[in-house]
Amino acid sequence: MDMNTITIIGMGLIGSSLARRIKQGGLADKVIAADNNLDVCKKVEDLAIADAVTNNLEESVKDADMVVIAVPVGAMGKVAQRIAPHLKKGAIITDTGSVKAAVIDAIKPFCRSGIHFVPGHPVAGTEFSGPEAGFAELFDGRWCILTPLPDVSARAIEEVTRLWEGCGSMVEIMDVKYHDLVLGITSHLPHLIAYTIVGTANELEDDIKSEVIKFSASGFRDFTRIASSDPTMWRDVFLNNKEAVLEILQRFNEDLTAMQRAIRKGDGDYLYRRFGETRAIRKAIVDIGQA
């Protein structure tokens, strides 16, 4: 089947980047952009990155061969509920959520027979939000992880794979729970830590806060970039990947307590050993060209 019409629901950083790429690459005959928010719809119209723009979600999907839901994780179920009755028979639904188990639980119940749901997660983004922040190259050379359930058709997986490969991504099939654990470590915990440390600095007295901003280049700056990501998206990630995040957070806390104890006791050998061990992981990342 050729993708004649693709509807993207949610025109933030990810949705708008995807629309741009599909248009530029001719990956579908028609791209329909849908968003609940009228201001966002207006911006998307001005940007001219879709063939049609609407805030009527129900209407937006009725001719779609594929629907990509690119809203915050906590809003996925509601969107699925609204659009489900209006989907064409044979339509493919996919999503872009950073959490997969909770999103599957939210969307799957609304997928009646003849609707093919392929959960997806393009592992790409920036600290910016909204349709103006998107760009067609966002997915180039990035991974897109699909976590299809066993009962979905191979053709639907192929179509979604083709879309993301068309966007320049490398596609990986992964188990749902495994995805949520791996991303809990590589993405969710780092974001939580960054938000926390920047929050700690934010509560300092005003004079020292201005010095912190001034001398941010010494390490802190990288955390502020991560911690300026979209609050709604990240709130939903933590509410919806609670189990994996809390598990990995507990391990992190134990390790941090050990570091703290070593500093307090003046245990230089422990610190030196720990600080040396982490270089191997960096080297591995550099070696696979992801640095």
Place this chain on the structure above:
Amino acid sequence: MDMNTITIIGMGLIGSSLARRIKQGGLADKVIAADNNLDVCKKVEDLAIADAVTNNLEESVKDADMVVIAVPVGAMGKVAQRIAPHLKKGAIITDTGSVKAAVIDAIKPFCRSGIHFVPGHPVAGTEFSGPEAGFAELFDGRWCILTPLPDVSARAIEEVTRLWEGCGSMVEIMDVKYHDLVLGITSHLPHLIAYTIVGTANELEDDIKSEVIKFSASGFRDFTRIASSDPTMWRDVFLNNKEAVLEILQRFNEDLTAMQRAIRKGDGDYLYRRFGETRAIRKAIVDIGQA
């Protein structure tokens, strides 16, 4: 006084970058590079970034108008003890340590009358180490913080200021304890956190570790860069800025516990509010051109 001869002790990233910049900028007639380690001396000779290279620290300082000690914080006292008896009357000593109170305690006792000590901290660096990693532009547009004690001559402060301004840096005078607290927040804590989180990942089972490396681009990658910094340097920072680091770490821990509790309870309002607050700091950093 013109700086005829500058001796740099410790030819790592910072010392070797400084040597390069002084030579390129003609900031002194002669640059002498000294390092305890014969392999490092050999590399510096091959790189041809100094007028003379020696592992004899005592000998290296005898004609120096200024000596810059650029060794890890924990080795500062030992170096000062060795070179002190050999310094010319009127010589200026400065250093590049990331911690100031402990370094002053280590160096000051060896500064006899007629020797001018101006503690310094170029807030610049990369995750790489050693003389090959240095480059002349490292200090361009970066801050250099000086924490002179009240009894030092204004001329000595001026000379050290002129050196760092000659290297492209902006010089700031700061109180010793205030420096250690501000840098504890902007630099030491972020490094400790990054080392810890990468260490936590490092202890995962091998199969999941390879996935973590593969999908590192989603946030984790930034932490691995920070956590690949020189282990000796950072061990010494934490052993020597214990008080400030433990204080700010305690605040961070309290904030992280609150985040953890909010995730466990599903308190989305709390998370949303905290995640929104941190954007202001990022904006301030972007606004002053340090992003």
